[in-house]
Amino acid sequence: MSKNNSKSYSATFLFLVLISLFLLENNNAVVSASQCDPSVFNSTSAPLKQVTNASSQSVTISGTVNIKDGCTFTVDKFIYFFAFPSSYWYGSNSIDPGSVAVAISDTSVKQYDIATPVDFKLKDGSSFSDFSVLKLITTQNDFVIAYAELRHSPTAPPNSNNSNQIGSGGKPSSGASVIIDRNLIKYLMIGVLFVIWGHFNRFNLTDPAILEQNRIASQLGPCPKGGYHELRSHYTNGTLFWAFCLGLPRFCGYSRKKTVCKKCNATFEGVHFPEPGHSGPYTSPPPSQKQQQYSS
Structure with a gap:
């Protein structure tokens, strides 16, 4: 491996590490995946507080969230009207x-217009240790309806007049709640790493025959009679990367470059170029063929 390739691979590896650390360190608000244990929990009680904004004014919601066990919570005297x-x-x-x-x-939260206790179970891969605030969110309208602070979270109150409030018309503003699934986060991280890897390494995995062809063609000078050399660069990153990129050739690993010369690329100046993918020899054609490029 050449020094340039070594440097390129080292830079790529370092960049991937930095990206991974960035994604992991900047997910402080993202719930980490863990499995609940019914026998492991801290008994907690917290009131539901409605988030006041233009979209939720018609809703009546109240109740008290109690952690029943490590995998279940109850909303006592739960009212969720309209x-x-x-x-x-x-x-x-x-x-x-x-x-x-x-x-x-x-479990979808439906309307409860009579104060009654309602149990909800955590989904697989969730645990109370993963989060400190329980939020009721409408995924159809994408905004927070109410929340219960299970553990102290030093953040500005959601009722304050800031950019995170929902705008008129029921649509979330630019600061509206971001809803992210664990699997989506995982796939996004894998996707980013694959794309970065392919972007850097497509310049390292090159057909040696084409490299040699390009080198020879670059030394031939201009082609007479309107011919032109064809300089081709073929990069490949493997089947898995191609499948991931869904056939975006320019970005995912296949690129073709041309000069303004062709027709003489097979015999010009007595040099024979092999087809891409085949190694030499780079030989002179028979004398009778040396002028064929000008008559074709």
């Missing part, structure tokens, strides 16, 4: 409506 469709419980590490929240229960 319920929004597609309402689900999410976990977050901030009471700010604009913070990242991850689904922690698969």
